[in-house]
Amino acid sequence: MSDKKLIFVTGNAMKLQEVRAILGQSGIDINSKDLDIPELQGSTQEIAREKCRRAADLLQGPCITEDTALCYEALNGLPGPYIKYFLKECGLDGLNKILAGFENKNAWALCTFAYSAGPGTEPILFEGRTDGKIVPARGQGKFGWNPIFEADGTGKTFAEMSEDEKNAISHRFRALEKLKVHLQSL
Ligand SMILES: O=c1[nH]c(=O)c2ncn([C@@H]3O[C@H](COP(=O)(O)OP(=O)(O)OP(=O)(O)O)[C@@H](O)[C@H]3O)c2[nH]1
Numbered sequence: 001m002s003d004k005k006l007i008f009v010t011g012n013a014m015k016l017q018e019v020r021a022i023l024g025q026s027g028i029d030i031n032s033k034d035l036d037i038p039e040l041q042g043s044t045q046e047i048a049r050e051k052c053r054r055a056a057d058l059l060q061g062p063c064i065t066e067d068t069a070l071c072y073e074a075l076n077g078l079p080g081p082y083i084k085y086f087l088k089e090c091g092l093d094g095l096n097k098i099l100a101g102f103e104n105k106n107a108w109a110l111c112t113f114a115y116s117a118g119p120g121t122e123p124i125l126f127e128g129r130t131d132g133k134i135v136p137a138r139g140q141g142k143f144g145w146n147p148i149f150e151a152d153g154t155g156k157t158f159a160e161m162s163e164d165e166k167n168a169i170s171h172r173f174r175a176l177e178k179l180k181v182h183l184q185s186l
């Protein structure tokens with residue numbers, strides 16, 4: 001890609017902030033656009049592909065989109081891509097209580113970036129996953145479900161970490177590492 005300037009279609013300011021911080025000095029410059037794209041039901045991959053297709057159609061050009069899922073092992077991966085609505089309706093406490101009947105509190109955060117070269121092309125997906133467990137809320141509650149997700153091996157929730165600490169191990173960082181390689185090869 002000649003100028004490495006890419007449109008990230010998202011309505012989520014925190015995602016954008018993290019993506020910019022993680023991309024840092026990579027030479028990949030992100031512009032953002034907040035378009036209201038309907039999100040389908042289905043697997044995270046189906047949702048990610050369709051959102052990116054629709055975004056590229058609306059923009060009439062190349063773009064990236066991102067979908068984040070929070071997956072509970074005891075629930076075979078749910079709430080998954082529907083976490084936004086669970087968080088809104090049940091809150092952090094409710095997201096803990098959902099697991100009250102299960103001993104298994106394991107969960108994973110899954111980030112899926114989709115890249116479209118433009119309308120009519122098939123989006124390419126880049127996934128990143130961080131394993132952890134669901135815990136009662138700890139730390140600064142500035143971003144989504146960060147306070148209830150304790151990343152394995154850290155003893156900290158995402159909300160107890162500095163920006164740099166989270167960005168070094170997050171689902172978003174791991175997905176962006178793959179997207180970066182692809183973009184740099186264009
Ligand atoms: O604690 C968190 N740490 C994270 O790292 C993180 N990344 C996303 N989220 C939240 O999970 C849902 C995903 O839904 P989502 O992928 O559809 O995002 P969105 O609708 O906010 O933006 P977009 O679809 O316009 O890009 C939304 O509630 C996001 O706020 C996070 N919460």
Ligand SMILES: [Mg+2]
Pocket residue numbers: 039
């Ligand atoms: Mg969304």
